[in-house]
Amino acid sequence: MGSTYKILHPTDLEAVDNEKKTFALDVLVGLSETPKRLSSRYFYDERGSQLFEQIMDLPEYYLTKCEFNIFENKQVEIAQLVRGEKFNLVELGAGDGRKTSLLINHFLRNGFRFQYVPIDISESAMKTLTDFLNKSFPELETTGIVAEYFNGLKWLNNITGSRNLVLFLGSNLGNFNKPQSRVFLRNLWNTLNDGDYLLTGFDLKKDIDLMLKAYNDSQGITREFNLNLLRRINTELKGDFDIDKFRHYSGYDVFTGAMESYLVSLENQTVFIKDIGQSFAFQEWEPIHTEYSYKYLESDIRELAEATGFVIEKQLYDSRKWFVDSVWKVQKVNHRDTT
Ligand SMILES: C[S@@+](CC[C@H](N)C(=O)[O-])C[C@H]1O[C@@H](n2cnc3c(N)ncnc32)[C@H](O)[C@@H]1O
Numbered sequence: 001m002g003s004t005y006k007i008l009h010p011t012d013l014e015a016v017d018n019e020k021k022t023f024a025l026d027v028l029v030g031l032s033e034t035p036k037r038l039s040s041r042y043f044y045d046e047r048g049s050q051l052f053e054q055i056m057d058l059p060e061y062y063l064t065k066c067e068f069n070i071f072e073n074k075q076v077e078i079a080q081l082v083r084g085e086k087f088n089l090v091e092l093g094a095g096d097g098r099k100t101s102l103l104i105n106h107f108l109r110n111g112f113r114f115q116y117v118p119i120d121i122s123e124s125a126m127k128t129l130t131d132f133l134n135k136s137f138p139e140l141e142t143t144g145i146v147a148e149y150f151n152g153l154k155w156l157n158n159i160t161g162s163r164n165l166v167l168f169l170g171s172n173l174g175n176f177n178k179p180q181s182r183v184f185l186r187n188l189w190n191t192l193n194d195g196d197y198l199l200t201g202f203d204l205k206k207d208i209d210l211m212l213k214a215y216n217d218s219q220g221i222t223r224e225f226n227l228n229l230l231r232r233i234n235t236e237l238k239g240d241f242d243i244d245k246f247r248h249y250s251g252y253d254v255f256t257g258a259m260e261s262y263l264v265s266l267e268n269q270t271v272f273i274k275d276i277g278q279s280f281a282f283q284e285w286e287p288i289h290t291e292y293s294y295k296y297l298e299s300d301i302r303e304l305a306e307a308t309g310f311v312i313e314k315q316l317y318d319s320r321k322w323f324v325d326s327v328w329k330v331q332k333v334n335h336r337d338t339t
Contacts, residue, residue: 003116003133005126005144024237024276030288031280037289038229040175040261041148045232046124051225053096058221060213063171063203064099066323071099074316074325075106081197081313081327082165086113090156091167092149094118097129099169104137115141119152149184153191164196169325171203174294177258181294185308194332198310202324205295208252215250215259215293223248226261226290238274245269249287257300261291301326 023042030037044052056064082089089107091100097118107114116133120126126144133142145152156164166188176184188198215222226248230241250261265282272279298315301324305312310328317324 002138003130003140003142003144005118005130005142005146020236020275027233027237027273028276028278035287035289036280036282038263040291041121042232043225043229043291044120044122044125045228045236046122048225048228048232049095049122049125049128051221051228054221055217055225056096056098058214058217058219060217062210062214062322063201066203066318066320067099067169067201067325068102069318070316070323070325071102073319075103077314077316078103078165078199078327079106079110079112082112082114082163085163087163087165088117088156089114089167090117090119090153090164091169092119092152093168093170093172094120094129094144095122095125095170097132100167101132101136104133104140108137108140115143117143117145117152117156119145119147119149121146121148150187150191153188157191164192166192166196166198168198168200170201171293173200174203174258174296175292177256177292177294181304182307185304185310189309189330192330194330196330197313198328198330199316199325200328202296202301202326203293204322204324205257205297206322208254211252211259211295212250215261216248222250222261226250226263229290230263233273237276239271240273241271242269246288250291257295257297259291259293259295260289261293262287262289264288 026039026042030039055061091097094100104116118126118129123146126146130142130144133140145155173181192198227243227246230243230246233239234241245266246263247266248261249264250259252259265284265286267284268282270279270281302312305328309331311331312326313329314327315324316327
């Protein structure tokens with residue numbers, strides 16, 4: 001019993017090296033494209049994970065508050081899904097697990113038999129989480145996996161025949177564009193077993209000003225979070241980005257329905273990244289795309305579930321109906337296999 005974690009990589013050999021190579025390759029490809037882009041998965045080094053915890057506490061960042069409200073009020077409904085059998089509570093991109101701890105508490109108080117398997121690419125987030133769990137729930141069995149989502153899930157498949165309840169909270173799915181989320185969900189469907197459950201957070205379309213404020217907070221924490229990506233390149237890949245020569249910008253695209261974040265170059269400049277061995281030229285006002293945060297209509301959620309082999313079981317809303325945790329069941333029997 002107790003909470004531990006392991007760092008998992010495609011091969012356990014040269015683990016850190018592999019992660020760094022992938023990071024370097026993604027930066028090389030992203031900064032060589034027009035328009036330039038960097039993946040939001042690289043936000044979460046130690047400082048990035050700490051900054052994200054601060055973002056969740058911001059008054060403007062309504063997403064976490066909405067999901068807290070759901071987890072406070074709908075525990076019984078979630079518990080009904082897994083009542084009476086041993087199961088794995090798997091969480092993709094668990095972060096600090098604050099919201100999940102409400103559910104864990106409910107499961108433990110009601111004598112449920114389960115292990116918690118948080119999967120997160122950030123080792124510092126995982127360390128904070130497992131330390132917190134050891135203090136708060138010493139009786140909980142946790143195996144944290146520091147890995148990219150699907151590498152973590154592959155490991156899970158090797159060790160268990162139990163039912164899975166997979167959590168994918170916050171706006172994590174919204175970080176993928178529409179085709180990427182379909183591929184992601186279909187891959188997830190392939191990895192899971194018939195009858196498993198997936199509970200995914202969807203931020204619903206709402207007043208544009210509320211969304212703009214959430215991603216452009218008055219204390220400038222989101223700005224720091226976005227710029228930290230350049231700091232991370234400087235530290236881990238020996239880049240020479242001058243952070244003061246870039247600014248954070250986040251706006252809503254009404255056509256795609258996504259809040260999108262950018263880092264915009266404030267002048268003509270060249271940045272050298274030693275570990276990539278290459279310079280990258282930026283023109284004044286040239287953006288780097290750093291994050292999608294898609295917002296959804298109910299019909300988008302229905303279409304996504306249907307297209308990827310899931311059946312919607314429950315829609316769990318917060319009291320303002322700004323956000324929904326959508327519970328989907330994996331349906332494999334009689335399913336038209338499109339993969
Ligand atoms: C926006 S935070 C959300 C944390 C938590 N799910 C919540 O709702 O509060 C995203 C988390 O997902 C992790 N993450 C991002 N991309 C990942 C990936 N490709 N594989 C595994 N974890 C990832 C990050 O390290 C971070 O802890």
